[in-house]
Amino acid sequence: MSKGRPRPAGGRLARGLPALASVVGAVLLWEIYVRLSGISPLVLPAPSRVIEQMGVNRALLWENTLPTLSATLTGFAFSVSIAFALSVALDFLPKLRRALFPIFVVSQTLPLVAIAPLAVLWFGFGLTPKILLVALVTFFPMLVALVDGYESTDPEIETLMRSMGASRWKVFRAARFPSAMPYFFAGLRISITYAVVAAIFSEYVGARAGLGIVILNAKNSFRPDLMLAAVVVSSTLTLVLFGVSALLQRALLRWREAGQTR
Amino acid sequence: MRNVGVTLGETAVLDDVSLHVGQGEFVSILGPSGAGKSTLFRLLTGALAPDRGEILRDCAPLKLDGQTFAFMPQRDALMPWRRIIDNVILGLEVQGVPRAEARARALPLFVEFGLEGFEQRYPAELSGGMRQRAALLRTVIQARPIQLLDEPSACSTRSPAHRCSAGWKTAGGPRAGPRCLSPMMCARRWPFRIASMCCRAVPPA
Ligand SMILES: Nc1ncnc2c1ncn2[C@@H]1O[C@H](COP(=O)(O)OP(=O)(O)OP(=O)(O)O)[C@@H](O)[C@H]1O
Ligand SMILES: [Mg+2]
Numbered sequence: 279m280s281k282g283r284p285r286p287a288g289g290r291l292a293r294g295l296p297a298l299a300s301v302v303g304a305v306l307l308w309e310i311y312v313r314l315s316g317i318s319p320l321v322l323p324a325p326s327r328v329i330e331q332m333g334v335n336r337a338l339l340w341e342n343t344l345p346t347l348s349a350t351l352t353g354f355a356f357s358v359s360i361a362f363a364l365s366v367a368l369d370f371l372p373k374l375r376r377a378l379f380p381i382f383v384v385s386q387t388l389p390l391v392a393i394a395p396l397a398v399l400w401f402g403f404g405l406t407p408k409i410l411l412v413a414l415v416t417f418f419p420m421l422v423a424l425v426d427g428y429e430s431t432d433p434e435i436e437t438l439m440r441s442m443g444a445s446r447w448k449v450f451r452a453a454r455f456p457s458a459m460p461y462f463f464a465g466l467r468i469s470i471t472y473a474v475v476a477a478i479f480s481e482y483v484g485a486r487a488g489l490g491i492v493i494l495n496a497k498n499s500f501r502p503d504l505m506l507a508a509v510v511v512s513s514t515l516t517l518v519l520f521g522v523s524a525l526l527q528r529a530l531l532r533w534r535e536a537g538q539t540r
Numbered sequence: 541m542r543n544v545g546v547t548l549g550e551t552a553v554l555d556d557v558s559l560h561v562g563q564g565e566f567v568s569i570l571g572p573s574g575a576g577k578s579t580l581f582r583l584l585t586g587a588l589a590p591d592r593g594e595i596l597r598d599c600a601p602l603k604l605d606g607q608t609f610a611f612m613p614q615r616d617a618l619m620p621w622r623r624i625i626d627n628v629i630l631g632l633e634v635q636g637v638p639r640a641e642a643r644a645r646a647l648p649l650f651v652e653f654g655l656e657g658f659e660q661r662y663p664a665e666l667s668g669g670m671r672q673r674a675a676l677l678r679t680v681i682q683a684r685p686i687q688l689l690d691e692p693s694a695c696s697t698r699s700p701a702h703r704c705s706a707g708w709k710t711a712g713g714p715r716a717g718p719r720c721l722s723p724m725m726c727a728r729r730w731p732f733r734i735a736s737m738c739c740r741a742v743p744p745a
Contacts, residue, residue: 434617441585442634442682443606452630456621533621536662 323503331507338492339511345488347515349405349477353412354470361417365424369450375425382418390415390479398484408480415476416469423465427458460534463527470523474516489515545592546579553579556593559735561686569735578614581688585611606634610684614691616675618663624674625650625659631682646681653677 305325311317312324319327332339368375393414397407431454439449481490489512496504528535546554554576561567569577582588583595586604595602602608610631618627629642637645650656653673663671679687 432617434613434615435619437582437585437587438611438613438617439630439634440587441606441609441611442631444634448634452633453619456619459621531621533662533664536664538664 319503320500321502323506327503328506328510331503332510335504335507339489339508342487342489342492342508343511343515345485346474346477346481346490346512349408349481349488350412350470350473350515350519352405353409353477354416354473356409357413357417357469357473358420358466360413361420361424365421365428366450368421368425369428369454370446382421385414386418388414390476394480394483397480403484403486408477408485411480412473412476415472419469419472420462420465423461424458427461428454430461431457459531463523463531466523467520467527470519471516474512474519478512541580541583541593541595543593544583544590544595546576546583546588547591548579554583554590558593567735578690581611581690584609584688608684608686610679610682610687612675612679612687612689616663616671618671618674618678620663623660623662624655624666627663628674628678628681630678635682646677649677649681 309325312319312322323331364378368378390411394407394411397410401407401410428450435453435457436449439453444452478488478490478493481488482494483490485491489508492508493505496502496508541557541559544554544557545552557576557580559567559569559580569580571577579588583590584602586606597603597608618624619630622630625643625646626639628646629637629639632642632645633639647659650659653676655670655673655677658666658670658674663674666674676689679689
């Protein structure tokens with residue numbers, strides 16, 4: 279019951295150990311296979327070579343990570359703001375919801391492979407098509423998370439608030455919105471990973487810089503080692519963003535941990 | 541309430557219910573599970589409209605303006621994301637009392653409701669009885685003319701019952717005394733009447 283729950287020292291490390299062990303094991307197997315089979319690095323480079331390339335090209339990789347990060351974050355911020363504003367409107371106007379939801383569902387069926395080149399064709403090589411593509415991919419999951427979250431509100435809490443004479447808006451602010459927060463963060467964690475993939479893909483079809491461009495150039499010059507180095511960087515970027523949103527959730531939803539002994 | 545009837549789905553949940561509650565009166569409504577006690581309250585809080593009959597207050601049709609009743613639901617309906625103190629002041633907040641002032645008004649009552657030291661805790665950290673008492677405090681502090689308590693069972697255990705009833709008087713203030721409608725209320729100190737609902741609603745076969 280005390281405020282600082284005692285956590286066994288290194289408990290989290292111990293819990294992460296199996297995952298770490300399996301990753302290290304897989305990489306080792308890969309390394310051993312490449313060495314024993316003598317396969318050409320032009321087909322399958324060893325992990326040691328990929329790491330070496332990351333070191334050699336660290337300036338190039340870093341320079342190209344920043345545009346990808348900024349495209350991801352700008353697009354995602356744009357998409358979350360629109361999703362939030364719209365979710366509030368839809369919560370108050372169920373008719374609007376029935377009218378617009380089919381459109382959003384259709385937007386999710388559009389193949390990115392076709393839309394991305396079109397976006398570049400229409401909006402050029404700048405940031406705009408990237409923002410739009412990231413938004414296209416992440417907008418609907420965020421909207422659904424929020425709308426479902428509002429619907430998850432305990433009806434007894436709403437009845438109680440109405441018995442107090444609360445307005446519809448007050449009920450939204452005090453009950454429906456906080457009820458949606460766990461859903462919102464669940465959506466956030468998933469969408470942010472989609473956002474990175476969308477940003478890289480939109481760079482791949484047309485951009486001046488970015489990890490997508492590094493991957494494209496490495497592919498065109500038959501450098502799988504550099505491609506994989508860029509992939510490692512992009513995965514790391516995704517993991518970091520995922521971790522940041524998890525931390526954000528922990529900081530903002532501390533009540534969810536209350537009452538859990540561990 | 542005059543000849544009130546409610547049909548939910550196929551079930552006649554309330555049939556020809558009449559009940560009069562006078563000023564300063566404390567009425568307990570007893571009845572087996574499923575008799576329709578909570579449904580009566582849903583009518584009074586406006587969550588449900590009667591299909592037949594009428595509900596009057598001071599001879600005029602009851603206005604559902606949220607000014608008349610303070611309602612304590614059967615399940616406590618505490619907001620898990622709010623600390624206990626902020627759950628307790630929800631009604632005052634809705635009434636437009638600034639948060640700081642509402643908290644200042646609520647804090648002295650925590651001792652009498654057996655919740656001292658738990659002001660800053662979240663509902664998940666409280667026992668079932670404590671949650672019920674927090675919900676009771678949230679109801680009482682609204683200082684409405686009529687209180688509707690749906691099974692405030694936290695007051696059925698001995699020691700907090702005493703403290704609760706004391707707290708109730710403090711929070712209710714020097715007014716003539718609240719009118720209460722309460723299924724299963726234990727306190728025996730007020731003018732006290734029991735209305736019984738004997739039959740359980742039976743869905744048609
Ligand atoms: N939405 C509904 N549709 C159909 N029947 C319902 C609905 N809500 C409640 N009922 C029925 O109405 C009856 C009365 O319910 P109510 O909740 O008022 O009982 P209660 O007297 O409060 O019981 P308890 O003591 O268990 O809380 C029950 O038989 C229940 O099945
Ligand atoms: Mg009930």
